[in-house]
Amino acid sequence: MPRAKKGNDEEFLASVAAVGAAETARLFGYSGRQAVSNRVRALAQAPVLAAARRAQETVIDHTRVYLEIENGVVVVGSDMHYWPDLPPSTAHSAMVRLVHELNPVAVIANGDVIDAPSVSKHPSIGWEKRPLLWDEVQAARARLTELEMPGVPLIWNLGNHDARFETYLANVADQYRGVIGIHLKDHFPAWRAAWATWINRESQDLTVIKHRLGRTGATAVTRAFAATGTHIITGHTHSANVWAFSNYRGTFWAVDTGTIAVPYGPQFVNYTEDNPVNWRSSVTVLTYHDYQLLPPEQLIVLNEAKRLTAFRGQVTKEK
Numbered sequence: 001m002p003r004a005k006k007g008n009d010e011e012f013l014a015s016v017a018a019v020g021a022a023e024t025a026r027l028f029g030y031s032g033r034q035a036v037s038n039r040v041r042a043l044a045q046a047p048v049l050a051a052a053r054r055a056q057e058t059v060i061d062h063t064r065v066y067l068e069i070e071n072g073v074v075v076v077g078s079d080m081h082y083w084p085d086l087p088p089s090t091a092h093s094a095m096v097r098l099v100h101e102l103n104p105v106a107v108i109a110n111g112d113v114i115d116a117p118s119v120s121k122h123p124s125i126g127w128e129k130r131p132l133l134w135d136e137v138q139a140a141r142a143r144l145t146e147l148e149m150p151g152v153p154l155i156w157n158l159g160n161h162d163a164r165f166e167t168y169l170a171n172v173a174d175q176y177r178g179v180i181g182i183h184l185k186d187h188f189p190a191w192r193a194a195w196a197t198w199i200n201r202e203s204q205d206l207t208v209i210k211h212r213l214g215r216t217g218a219t220a221v222t223r224a225f226a227a228t229g230t231h232i233i234t235g236h237t238h239s240a241n242v243w244a245f246s247n248y249r250g251t252f253w254a255v256d257t258g259t260i261a262v263p264y265g266p267q268f269v270n271y272t273e274d275n276p277v278n279w280r281s282s283v284t285v286l287t288y289h290d291y292q293l294l295p296p297e298q299l300i301v302l303n304e305a306k307r308l309t310a311f312r313g314q315v316t317k318e319k
């Protein structure tokens with residue numbers, strides 16, 4: 001017998017955006033991800049989707065940042081999951097170094113700067129100890145400050161873990177809307193918050209950078225390219241990779257920005273049950289020449305314990 005479907009359209013779409021199709025299927029009583037996708041497609045034909053998007057933007061209070069870059073470098077780090085009382089990861093230290101060495105025209109934190117398990121919809125795993133949310137925010141603020149350069153735009157594309165910070169409160173204490181401190185971005189004032197960063201939107205060579213497109217799994221980025229038809233730079237899956245797609249219109253790049261965190265760090269060990277993960281610590285460098293994106297480059301952490309990274313054929317021991 002089919003299970004009863006819960007929630008109205010707005011709640012359903014907000015859930016897909018926040019936790020993905022598989023978890024939404026479980027929460028809302030659908031038979032699986034395909035059933036959720038079918039409903040998303042059906043809603044896309046209806047005016048309700050536009051209304052839901054507006055509502056979501058109102059809650060989170062940011063949409064896109066547009067950048068025009070003729071020549072220059074953008075440094076992108078993703079999925080920091082900064083955690084209290086941990087030393088900086090090797091990838092974080094490498095990103096700080098690249099921000100200082102490459103003289104970027106923008107620095108982008110591509111989502112999940114905090115992990116926020118204490119306000120997750122997911123139930124606790126055993127008796128795991130979840131850090132205080134405020135301690136996570138303080139840790140993230142300290143690390144993000146290390147990435148700041150005077151005069152360089154700092155953009156933070158919202159991740160699903162970041163959204164937990166205010167989604168939790170918005171669902172139980174709507175009366176606090178607008179109170180200073182209730183939005184995560186209140187705590188990172190130097191960073192411009194957005195759902196996505198679009199680079200060179202007027203050109204044939206548009207780059208879209210965002211945390212995710214609601215897709216998960218090994219083919220997430222390739223399917224993201226199929227959906228957007230632009231250069232597409234996403235995080236969320238923690239698996240640093242670069243793919244090229246060529247067609248009559250040229251070559252387009254799809255990048256998985258990996259994670260700034262340590263793949264086997266305490267943020268993930270219970271969630272992944274300490275299984276092997278196809279994740280890599282990485283920093284992505286986008287270089288624009290005459291408004292065109294050159295082949296994207298990635299710094300990869302070679303050895304976390306020895307703090308060794310590889311970039312452009314050079315091995316560096318990070319501080």
Ligand SMILES: [Fe+2]
Nearest residue numbers: 079081112236
């Ligand atoms: Fe993440």
